[in-house]
Every structure is written in structure tokens, then in C-alpha cells.
Amino acid sequence: MAKIRGSQALMRVLKEQGVEVIFGIPGGVTIPIYDALYDEPSIRHILVRHEQAAALAAEGYARRSGKVGVCLATSGPGATNLVTGIANAMMDSIPIVAITGQVRTKAIGRDSFQEADVTGITMPITKHSRLVTRPEDLIETLREAFYIARTGRPGPVLVDLPADISTSEMEWVKPHPNGDFKLEGYRPPGEGDPQAITEAARLIGASKRPILYLGGGAMNASQEVRALARKANLYVVNTLLGKGIYPETDRQSLGMPGMHGTVYASYAINHCDLMIVVGARFDDRVTGDLNTFAPEAKVIHIDIDPAEIGKNRAADVAIEGDAKLVLQPLLEQVRPRKRGKWEDRLDEYRAEHPLLVPDCEELTPQHVIQAVYEVTHGEAVVATEVGQHQMWAAQLYLAKEPRQFLSSGGLGAMGYGFPAAIGAQVASPDAVVFDIAGDGSIQMNIQELATATYEKLPVKVAIINNGYLGMVRQWQELLYQKRYSGVTLAGNPDFVKVAEAYGATGRRVTTREEVRPALEWSLTITDRPCFLDFRVSPEECVFPMIPAGKSFADLWETHSAASKGDDR
Amino acid sequence: MKHTIAVLVNNKPGVLAKVAGLFARRGYNIDSLVVNATIDGNYPDPQGDKYSRMTIVVDDENDPRIMDQIEKQLNKLIDVVHLSDHTQTQIVRRELALIKIHATPEQRSEVFTVCQVFRALIVDIGEGAITVEVAGAPDKIDALVDVLRPYGIVELVRTGRVVLARGERMT
Numbered sequence: 001m002a003k004i005r006g007s008q009a010l011m012r013v014l015k016e017q018g019v020e021v022i023f024g025i026p027g028g029v030t031i032p033i034y035d036a037l038y039d040e041p042s043i044r045h046i047l048v049r050h051e052q053a054a055a056l057a058a059e060g061y062a063r064r065s066g067k068v069g070v071c072l073a074t075s076g077p078g079a080t081n082l083v084t085g086i087a088n089a090m091m092d093s094i095p096i097v098a099i100t101g102q103v104r105t106k107a108i109g110r111d112s113f114q115e116a117d118v119t120g121i122t123m124p125i126t127k128h129s130r131l132v133t134r135p136e137d138l139i140e141t142l143r144e145a146f147y148i149a150r151t152g153r154p155g156p157v158l159v160d161l162p163a164d165i166s167t168s169e170m171e172w173v174k175p176h177p178n179g180d181f182k183l184e185g186y187r188p189p190g191e192g193d194p195q196a197i198t199e200a201a202r203l204i205g206a207s208k209r210p211i212l213y214l215g216g217g218a219m220n221a222s223q224e225v226r227a228l229a230r231k232a233n234l235y236v237v238n239t240l241l242g243k244g245i246y247p248e249t250d251r252q253s254l255g256m257p258g259m260h261g262t263v264y265a266s267y268a269i270n271h272c273d274l275m276i277v278v279g280a281r282f283d284d285r286v287t288g289d290l291n292t293f294a295p296e297a298k299v300i301h302i303d304i305d306p307a308e309i310g311k312n313r314a315a316d317v318a319i320e321g322d323a324k325l326v327l328q329p330l331l332e333q334v335r336p337r338k339r340g341k342w343e344d345r346l347d348e349y350r351a352e353h354p355l356l357v358p359d360c361e362e363l364t365p366q367h368v369i370q371a372v373y374e375v376t377h378g379e380a381v382v383a384t385e386v387g388q389h390q391m392w393a394a395q396l397y398l399a400k401e402p403r404q405f406l407s408s409g410g411l412g413a414m415g416y417g418f419p420a421a422i423g424a425q426v427a428s429p430d431a432v433v434f435d436i437a438g439d440g441s442i443q444m445n446i447q448e449l450a451t452a453t454y455e456k457l458p459v460k461v462a463i464i465n466n467g468y469l470g471m472v473r474q475w476q477e478l479l480y481q482k483r484y485s486g487v488t489l490a491g492n493p494d495f496v497k498v499a500e501a502y503g504a505t506g507r508r509v510t511t512r513e514e515v516r517p518a519l520e521w522s523l524t525i526t527d528r529p530c531f532l533d534f535r536v537s538p539e540e541c542v543f544p545m546i547p548a549g550k551s552f553a554d555l556w557e558t559h560s561a562a563s564k565g566d567d568r
Numbered sequence: 569m570k571h572t573i574a575v576l577v578n579n580k581p582g583v584l585a586k587v588a589g590l591f592a593r594r595g596y597n598i599d600s601l602v603v604n605a606t607i608d609g610n611y612p613d614p615q616g617d618k619y620s621r622m623t624i625v626v627d628d629e630n631d632p633r634i635m636d637q638i639e640k641q642l643n644k645l646i647d648v649v650h651l652s653d654h655t656q657t658q659i660v661r662r663e664l665a666l667i668k669i670h671a672t673p674e675q676r677s678e679v680f681t682v683c684q685v686f687r688a689l690i691v692d693i694g695e696g697a698i699t700v701e702v703a704g705a706p707d708k709i710d711a712l713v714d715v716l717r718p719y720g721i722v723e724l725v726r727t728g729r730v731v732l733a734r735g736e737r738m739t
Contacts (some may be wrong), residue, residue, distance in 0.1 A: 121587065131582065184611065184649045184707065185649040310633065
């Protein structure tokens, strides 16, 4: 059998794994890979302008499509630039494969030019990583990477590829039947313990005040979740990553609980007697003080990662398994039950404590995001950066479908939204894709205007421009006596001109009247990115707010509650 | 309470760093860690180079959740093939120590007697020093060290604990 070069083997494995697009930047040791790519028209390479954006775009692509995202960087600085994107994929359990070039195997460990120990650097932030040291290991290592990234609890896998491995010759190894293979140390749970599922059904039947609590791990079980909520009459709360798994527009949805969640979602958790938790990990931004979180609730915890069960909150019924495979039998076993009193109580509370948006003449962030929601009929794919705008987007852009709302939840990485939106637009060319951004965050990956313009990706970026690093400013206002330190973004560029300089387009909006026309205009642009610079009221705060580490009892519903501060 | 966990891992580069890094970043303390190539009848390995065994002694700080997390987090590492906590089970525990003490020629016979009681071996004799090798359960080694201390310990090395399950049971 004819031998092939390592770089050609890489291309073959990529094709075999169904990879259609990779995000990357070439460098010295990856030239052999790019040379092989030259002969592969079926694999689209998107040249980003910073490797962080390659990882984040691959991540946005994966989050949107459900497929494994792929990014490619050279050794040393190329690889270290991926780190934030890889950490982000780890925290939010997103399947990506990061391929990095490495110096020749003989040069490793000698502080060679552009050498960095990237498997070492990324050890705590990858699901798995491997440095390929022998040509005969390459093909299986790559297959293993895709298999590990997409199965079980998904996550980032890094393969470090020395230059001489890319150029050495090797025998092609045929793929395994069904594309699957056994790894001795890796057995992701599947169906869940039938006894535990029966016990869960019994608890649900016995519960007077249940809540279905969804995290990103329920992403692929949206149908089952919806059927369960309907059959058992469950009200639903969702984490930031769980948006859209159950439609937030539905009466039974209470939206997001936690630090900046709705008051009624946090109220429901505080008063429920049972939480059915699917694919969520009790993040501190949801729970606040764990000792006072959901004090009356028993917990049914369904998760594919056994290590999440009992990590932060003890489970009364623990079910290790794939959400879809666990919910199917659970759905059959639960009995319909009306809980009129509980539902009335939640409905009344929701009516009394709605999400408040400022009622004023000024152009506020909330007004802009509501307008984005209305103009797109709630059907856009929405990526966000990180900060105040992210929380407003989470509150006001109600998601109807899973994979509609893309946000950096666990890591909270500013600069996520724009590359993620690029990745999402590549995955869904016909979708309207918005990045809801802050004027701080957008500048962390603004260079990707070049990528999006060249690739003719009509990503719309709504910059909620308040001239501040707003979330930190808000904390300084509320918790540090307005001692604003390091938060003023003096020196912001003219974002419209920046967009235009790259060949994209944009518009500045300063009044409420201009908002809708500008958004509608942006929807007509289909061949390039569009920056909308919304000059909003600068000192708006996100409410409700439960300060870090506090409880539902400490919730600030409005600004006046927050100003009372310590005497509450 | 101290726990002894036996971890079968792939014998690949970087695996020790992955395990050690996991303990470090999650704040668990390792008392001792022994690692070497191994044979495990449950996992066929004709060449004898596929697996290593790590025997790790950790302190759970009297919080049962810590051991639960350590086991689950270790199991998440792809290179961890199998692990078990042998704290509550019937096991053979061994540790090896080399102890170099001051001993004048006149003191040698006294040291020999002590070593006989502990089934320790004299492995080197110099003009003013004797090196003793002892293998056994950790408390036996502790006891010998205590007995030898009055002579003056020049140097001491201990391997850390290795364990095997008793009888037919697999570790």
C-alpha cells in the first residue's frame, strides 16, 4: 500500500470525521499541513486574524451545529493564543479539536524557536491532550481526539503535531467499523440506572412543588425535556447555557435563575420541594450561597459526568447518564399530575415581580436588546460577549430553540461573541446572526472584522456602547461606593469607521427613534458584517441582582433596593 | 483519614503529570505516590509495556466528599483505565526504606540484633556508617526508624506505599 505523509493523513482523518471547515492561522511548523490543505478543496479553511478567534469561532461553530469544531494553530505563540478558547470550550463542555504544530520531535525540550509545551499548558483546560511522538500513532490519535471530543460530556481535545510527524511517511489505517472504538479508560455513561429512574418518577409524582432545572447538558434532549414538562406539568428554569432547550416564551418557563436571573425563577427555586436537574452543575452564579440555595428541595440530578453529581449539591436521586436516554424512560414512567396551587402561586408571583425595564426617553441597553428581539421575531441566532449586555441579552432575548443562544458561561470570556458569531454564521449561512456586544468586549477580537468581511459573513454586531467596562462599573457603583477604578473606556474608536475601514459597514444610533430603522437596515445587509454602535445611557445597572455568594433573601430587585445596601 | 488508591493508567508520556496536576489544581494533598510498569490480568498486555500502576496515598481531611471527587475526577482522565480505593479492603501493604545510620564498629552487633527483629537487611557497612534496608508495612518502618534514631540517622529514603489486594481479588 502506498505510504502517505502525516499531513495528508490528517486531511484524510478530517474528511472521514465529516469536517467541512477549520479555523486557523499558519506558521512555520504547520506549513506541511497547509500544503496538504492546498489539495483539499472539500475542507474550507477560514483564515482568522488571531488564534484566540480560531478557537472561539470553532467553538461557536460547534455550539451552533452540534458538530465538532476544529481550529489549527502553529507552535509557540500560535498555540498559546488558543488557550482562552480552549478553556472556554472546557468550561462550557463544547466539542472542539485543537490541532497545534510543534517543533520537530528532536528539537522538543531545547527551547527551540517558537517552542511551547502546549500539552502541558492546556492540561487542566482540555478533556484530553496528546503530543504525537511517533508517526504510527498519528492516525489513531486524531480519531481518538474526535471521538473523545464529541462523546460523553463533550469538551476540547488538543493534538500537538511536531513538524517531522507531519512530513514523515506512514501507512494509512482503515477506520473502525461504525467509526467507533474502545478506549479502555473511557466509558461515558449511557442509559442510567433503571431503579434510579423509577425512583425519580416516584419523587416527581409525590412532589407538590417541583421545578425542572435545565443546563447545557440537556441540549440534545430538548424534545424529551419538552414532553416531560408537559406531561408532568413542570415549571422550568434554565441556566445561561440551557437557554432555548425549553422555549422561554412558554407559560411554563420561568427563565434564568441566579445572580441576574428573573426574580420568579429564583423564587421558584427557593420554594420548590423538588428540583429535577438535567445537565447542570450548580454553578455559583446560579446558586449563590450553597447553604441557603433551594433549602426545601430534594434533588434529582441527571448528568453524564458522574463528577458533577454531589460536587456542589448533594443529590437525593443520582442518575449518571445521557440526558436523552435517561429522560425517555422517565417520561414513560411519570404520571400526569396537576399542581394548581403551586402553578397559581408561581403565576401570581411572576405577575407581581416582572422583569423591569427602564421606562424613560433615553436610549437604554434594555431598549436596544428588546428591539433586536422584536425586529428578528425572536428567531435570530444570538451570540454575546461577556458583561452587562450579556445578562440583559439573557433576560430579554428569549430563546425558543436549543443552539440559538451562544454565550461564554463558565469562563466568562470577553471577546467570545464576535468569533463565535462568525463560527455560527459559517454553520448556519442562512440564519440571521447577531452578536450582542459591549464596547469593551468587542475590542478584544475586533480584528475579526477582516475575517468576516473577506468571508462575506453578514454577522450583525449590536454594540451596547456605554463607554464603560459596565459590569465592573456596576459592582463599583453598588458595592464600592462609586469608586470607579479602571473602568472608563476613554479612547474608544469610532466603531462605524473601524467597520468601514475593514470593508464592513455600520451605523451609529443615539436615539430611540433610530433603533428600529437601523436594525431593519442591518437585516438587509447580506454580504458583509455590520456594526451598530448604540450609544446608550452610560450608568444603567443590571437588575435583579443577587450579590456574589448571597441568597434569594438578599436579592435586589431594583436600583433603589440596591442603594439601601447593607441595611437590608 | 488516609486512603490508599490503586490506579491503573496508560503507560504514555505525560500521564503522571496529568494525575499530579489534577491533585494540585483541585487542592488535594498527596501523601505518597508510587508509579511503575505493571501487569494486570484483567487487561491483557503481552509486551508488558501498556500500563503503569500508580499507588497514591491521600488524606480525605475527614470529608467523604473529597474522596468521592478524587475518584470521579481521576476516572475522567482518559488515561486512567481503572482505579480502586483499598482503604477498607484486605490488602498487602508494603513500603521500602533505606536508612543510613552512624555506627562505630563496636555498635555493629547491636544494630544487627535490632535488624533481625525487624527482618531488615544490612546492605552496606562503612567505617562509621551502616545502611539498612527494610520492607514492610509503613508502621513497621516507622518503628524501626524510631529505634535507629538514637544512633544518628545520616540519610533516609522511603519509596511510598504499594498495595495488592489479598486472595483472588484484583487490586
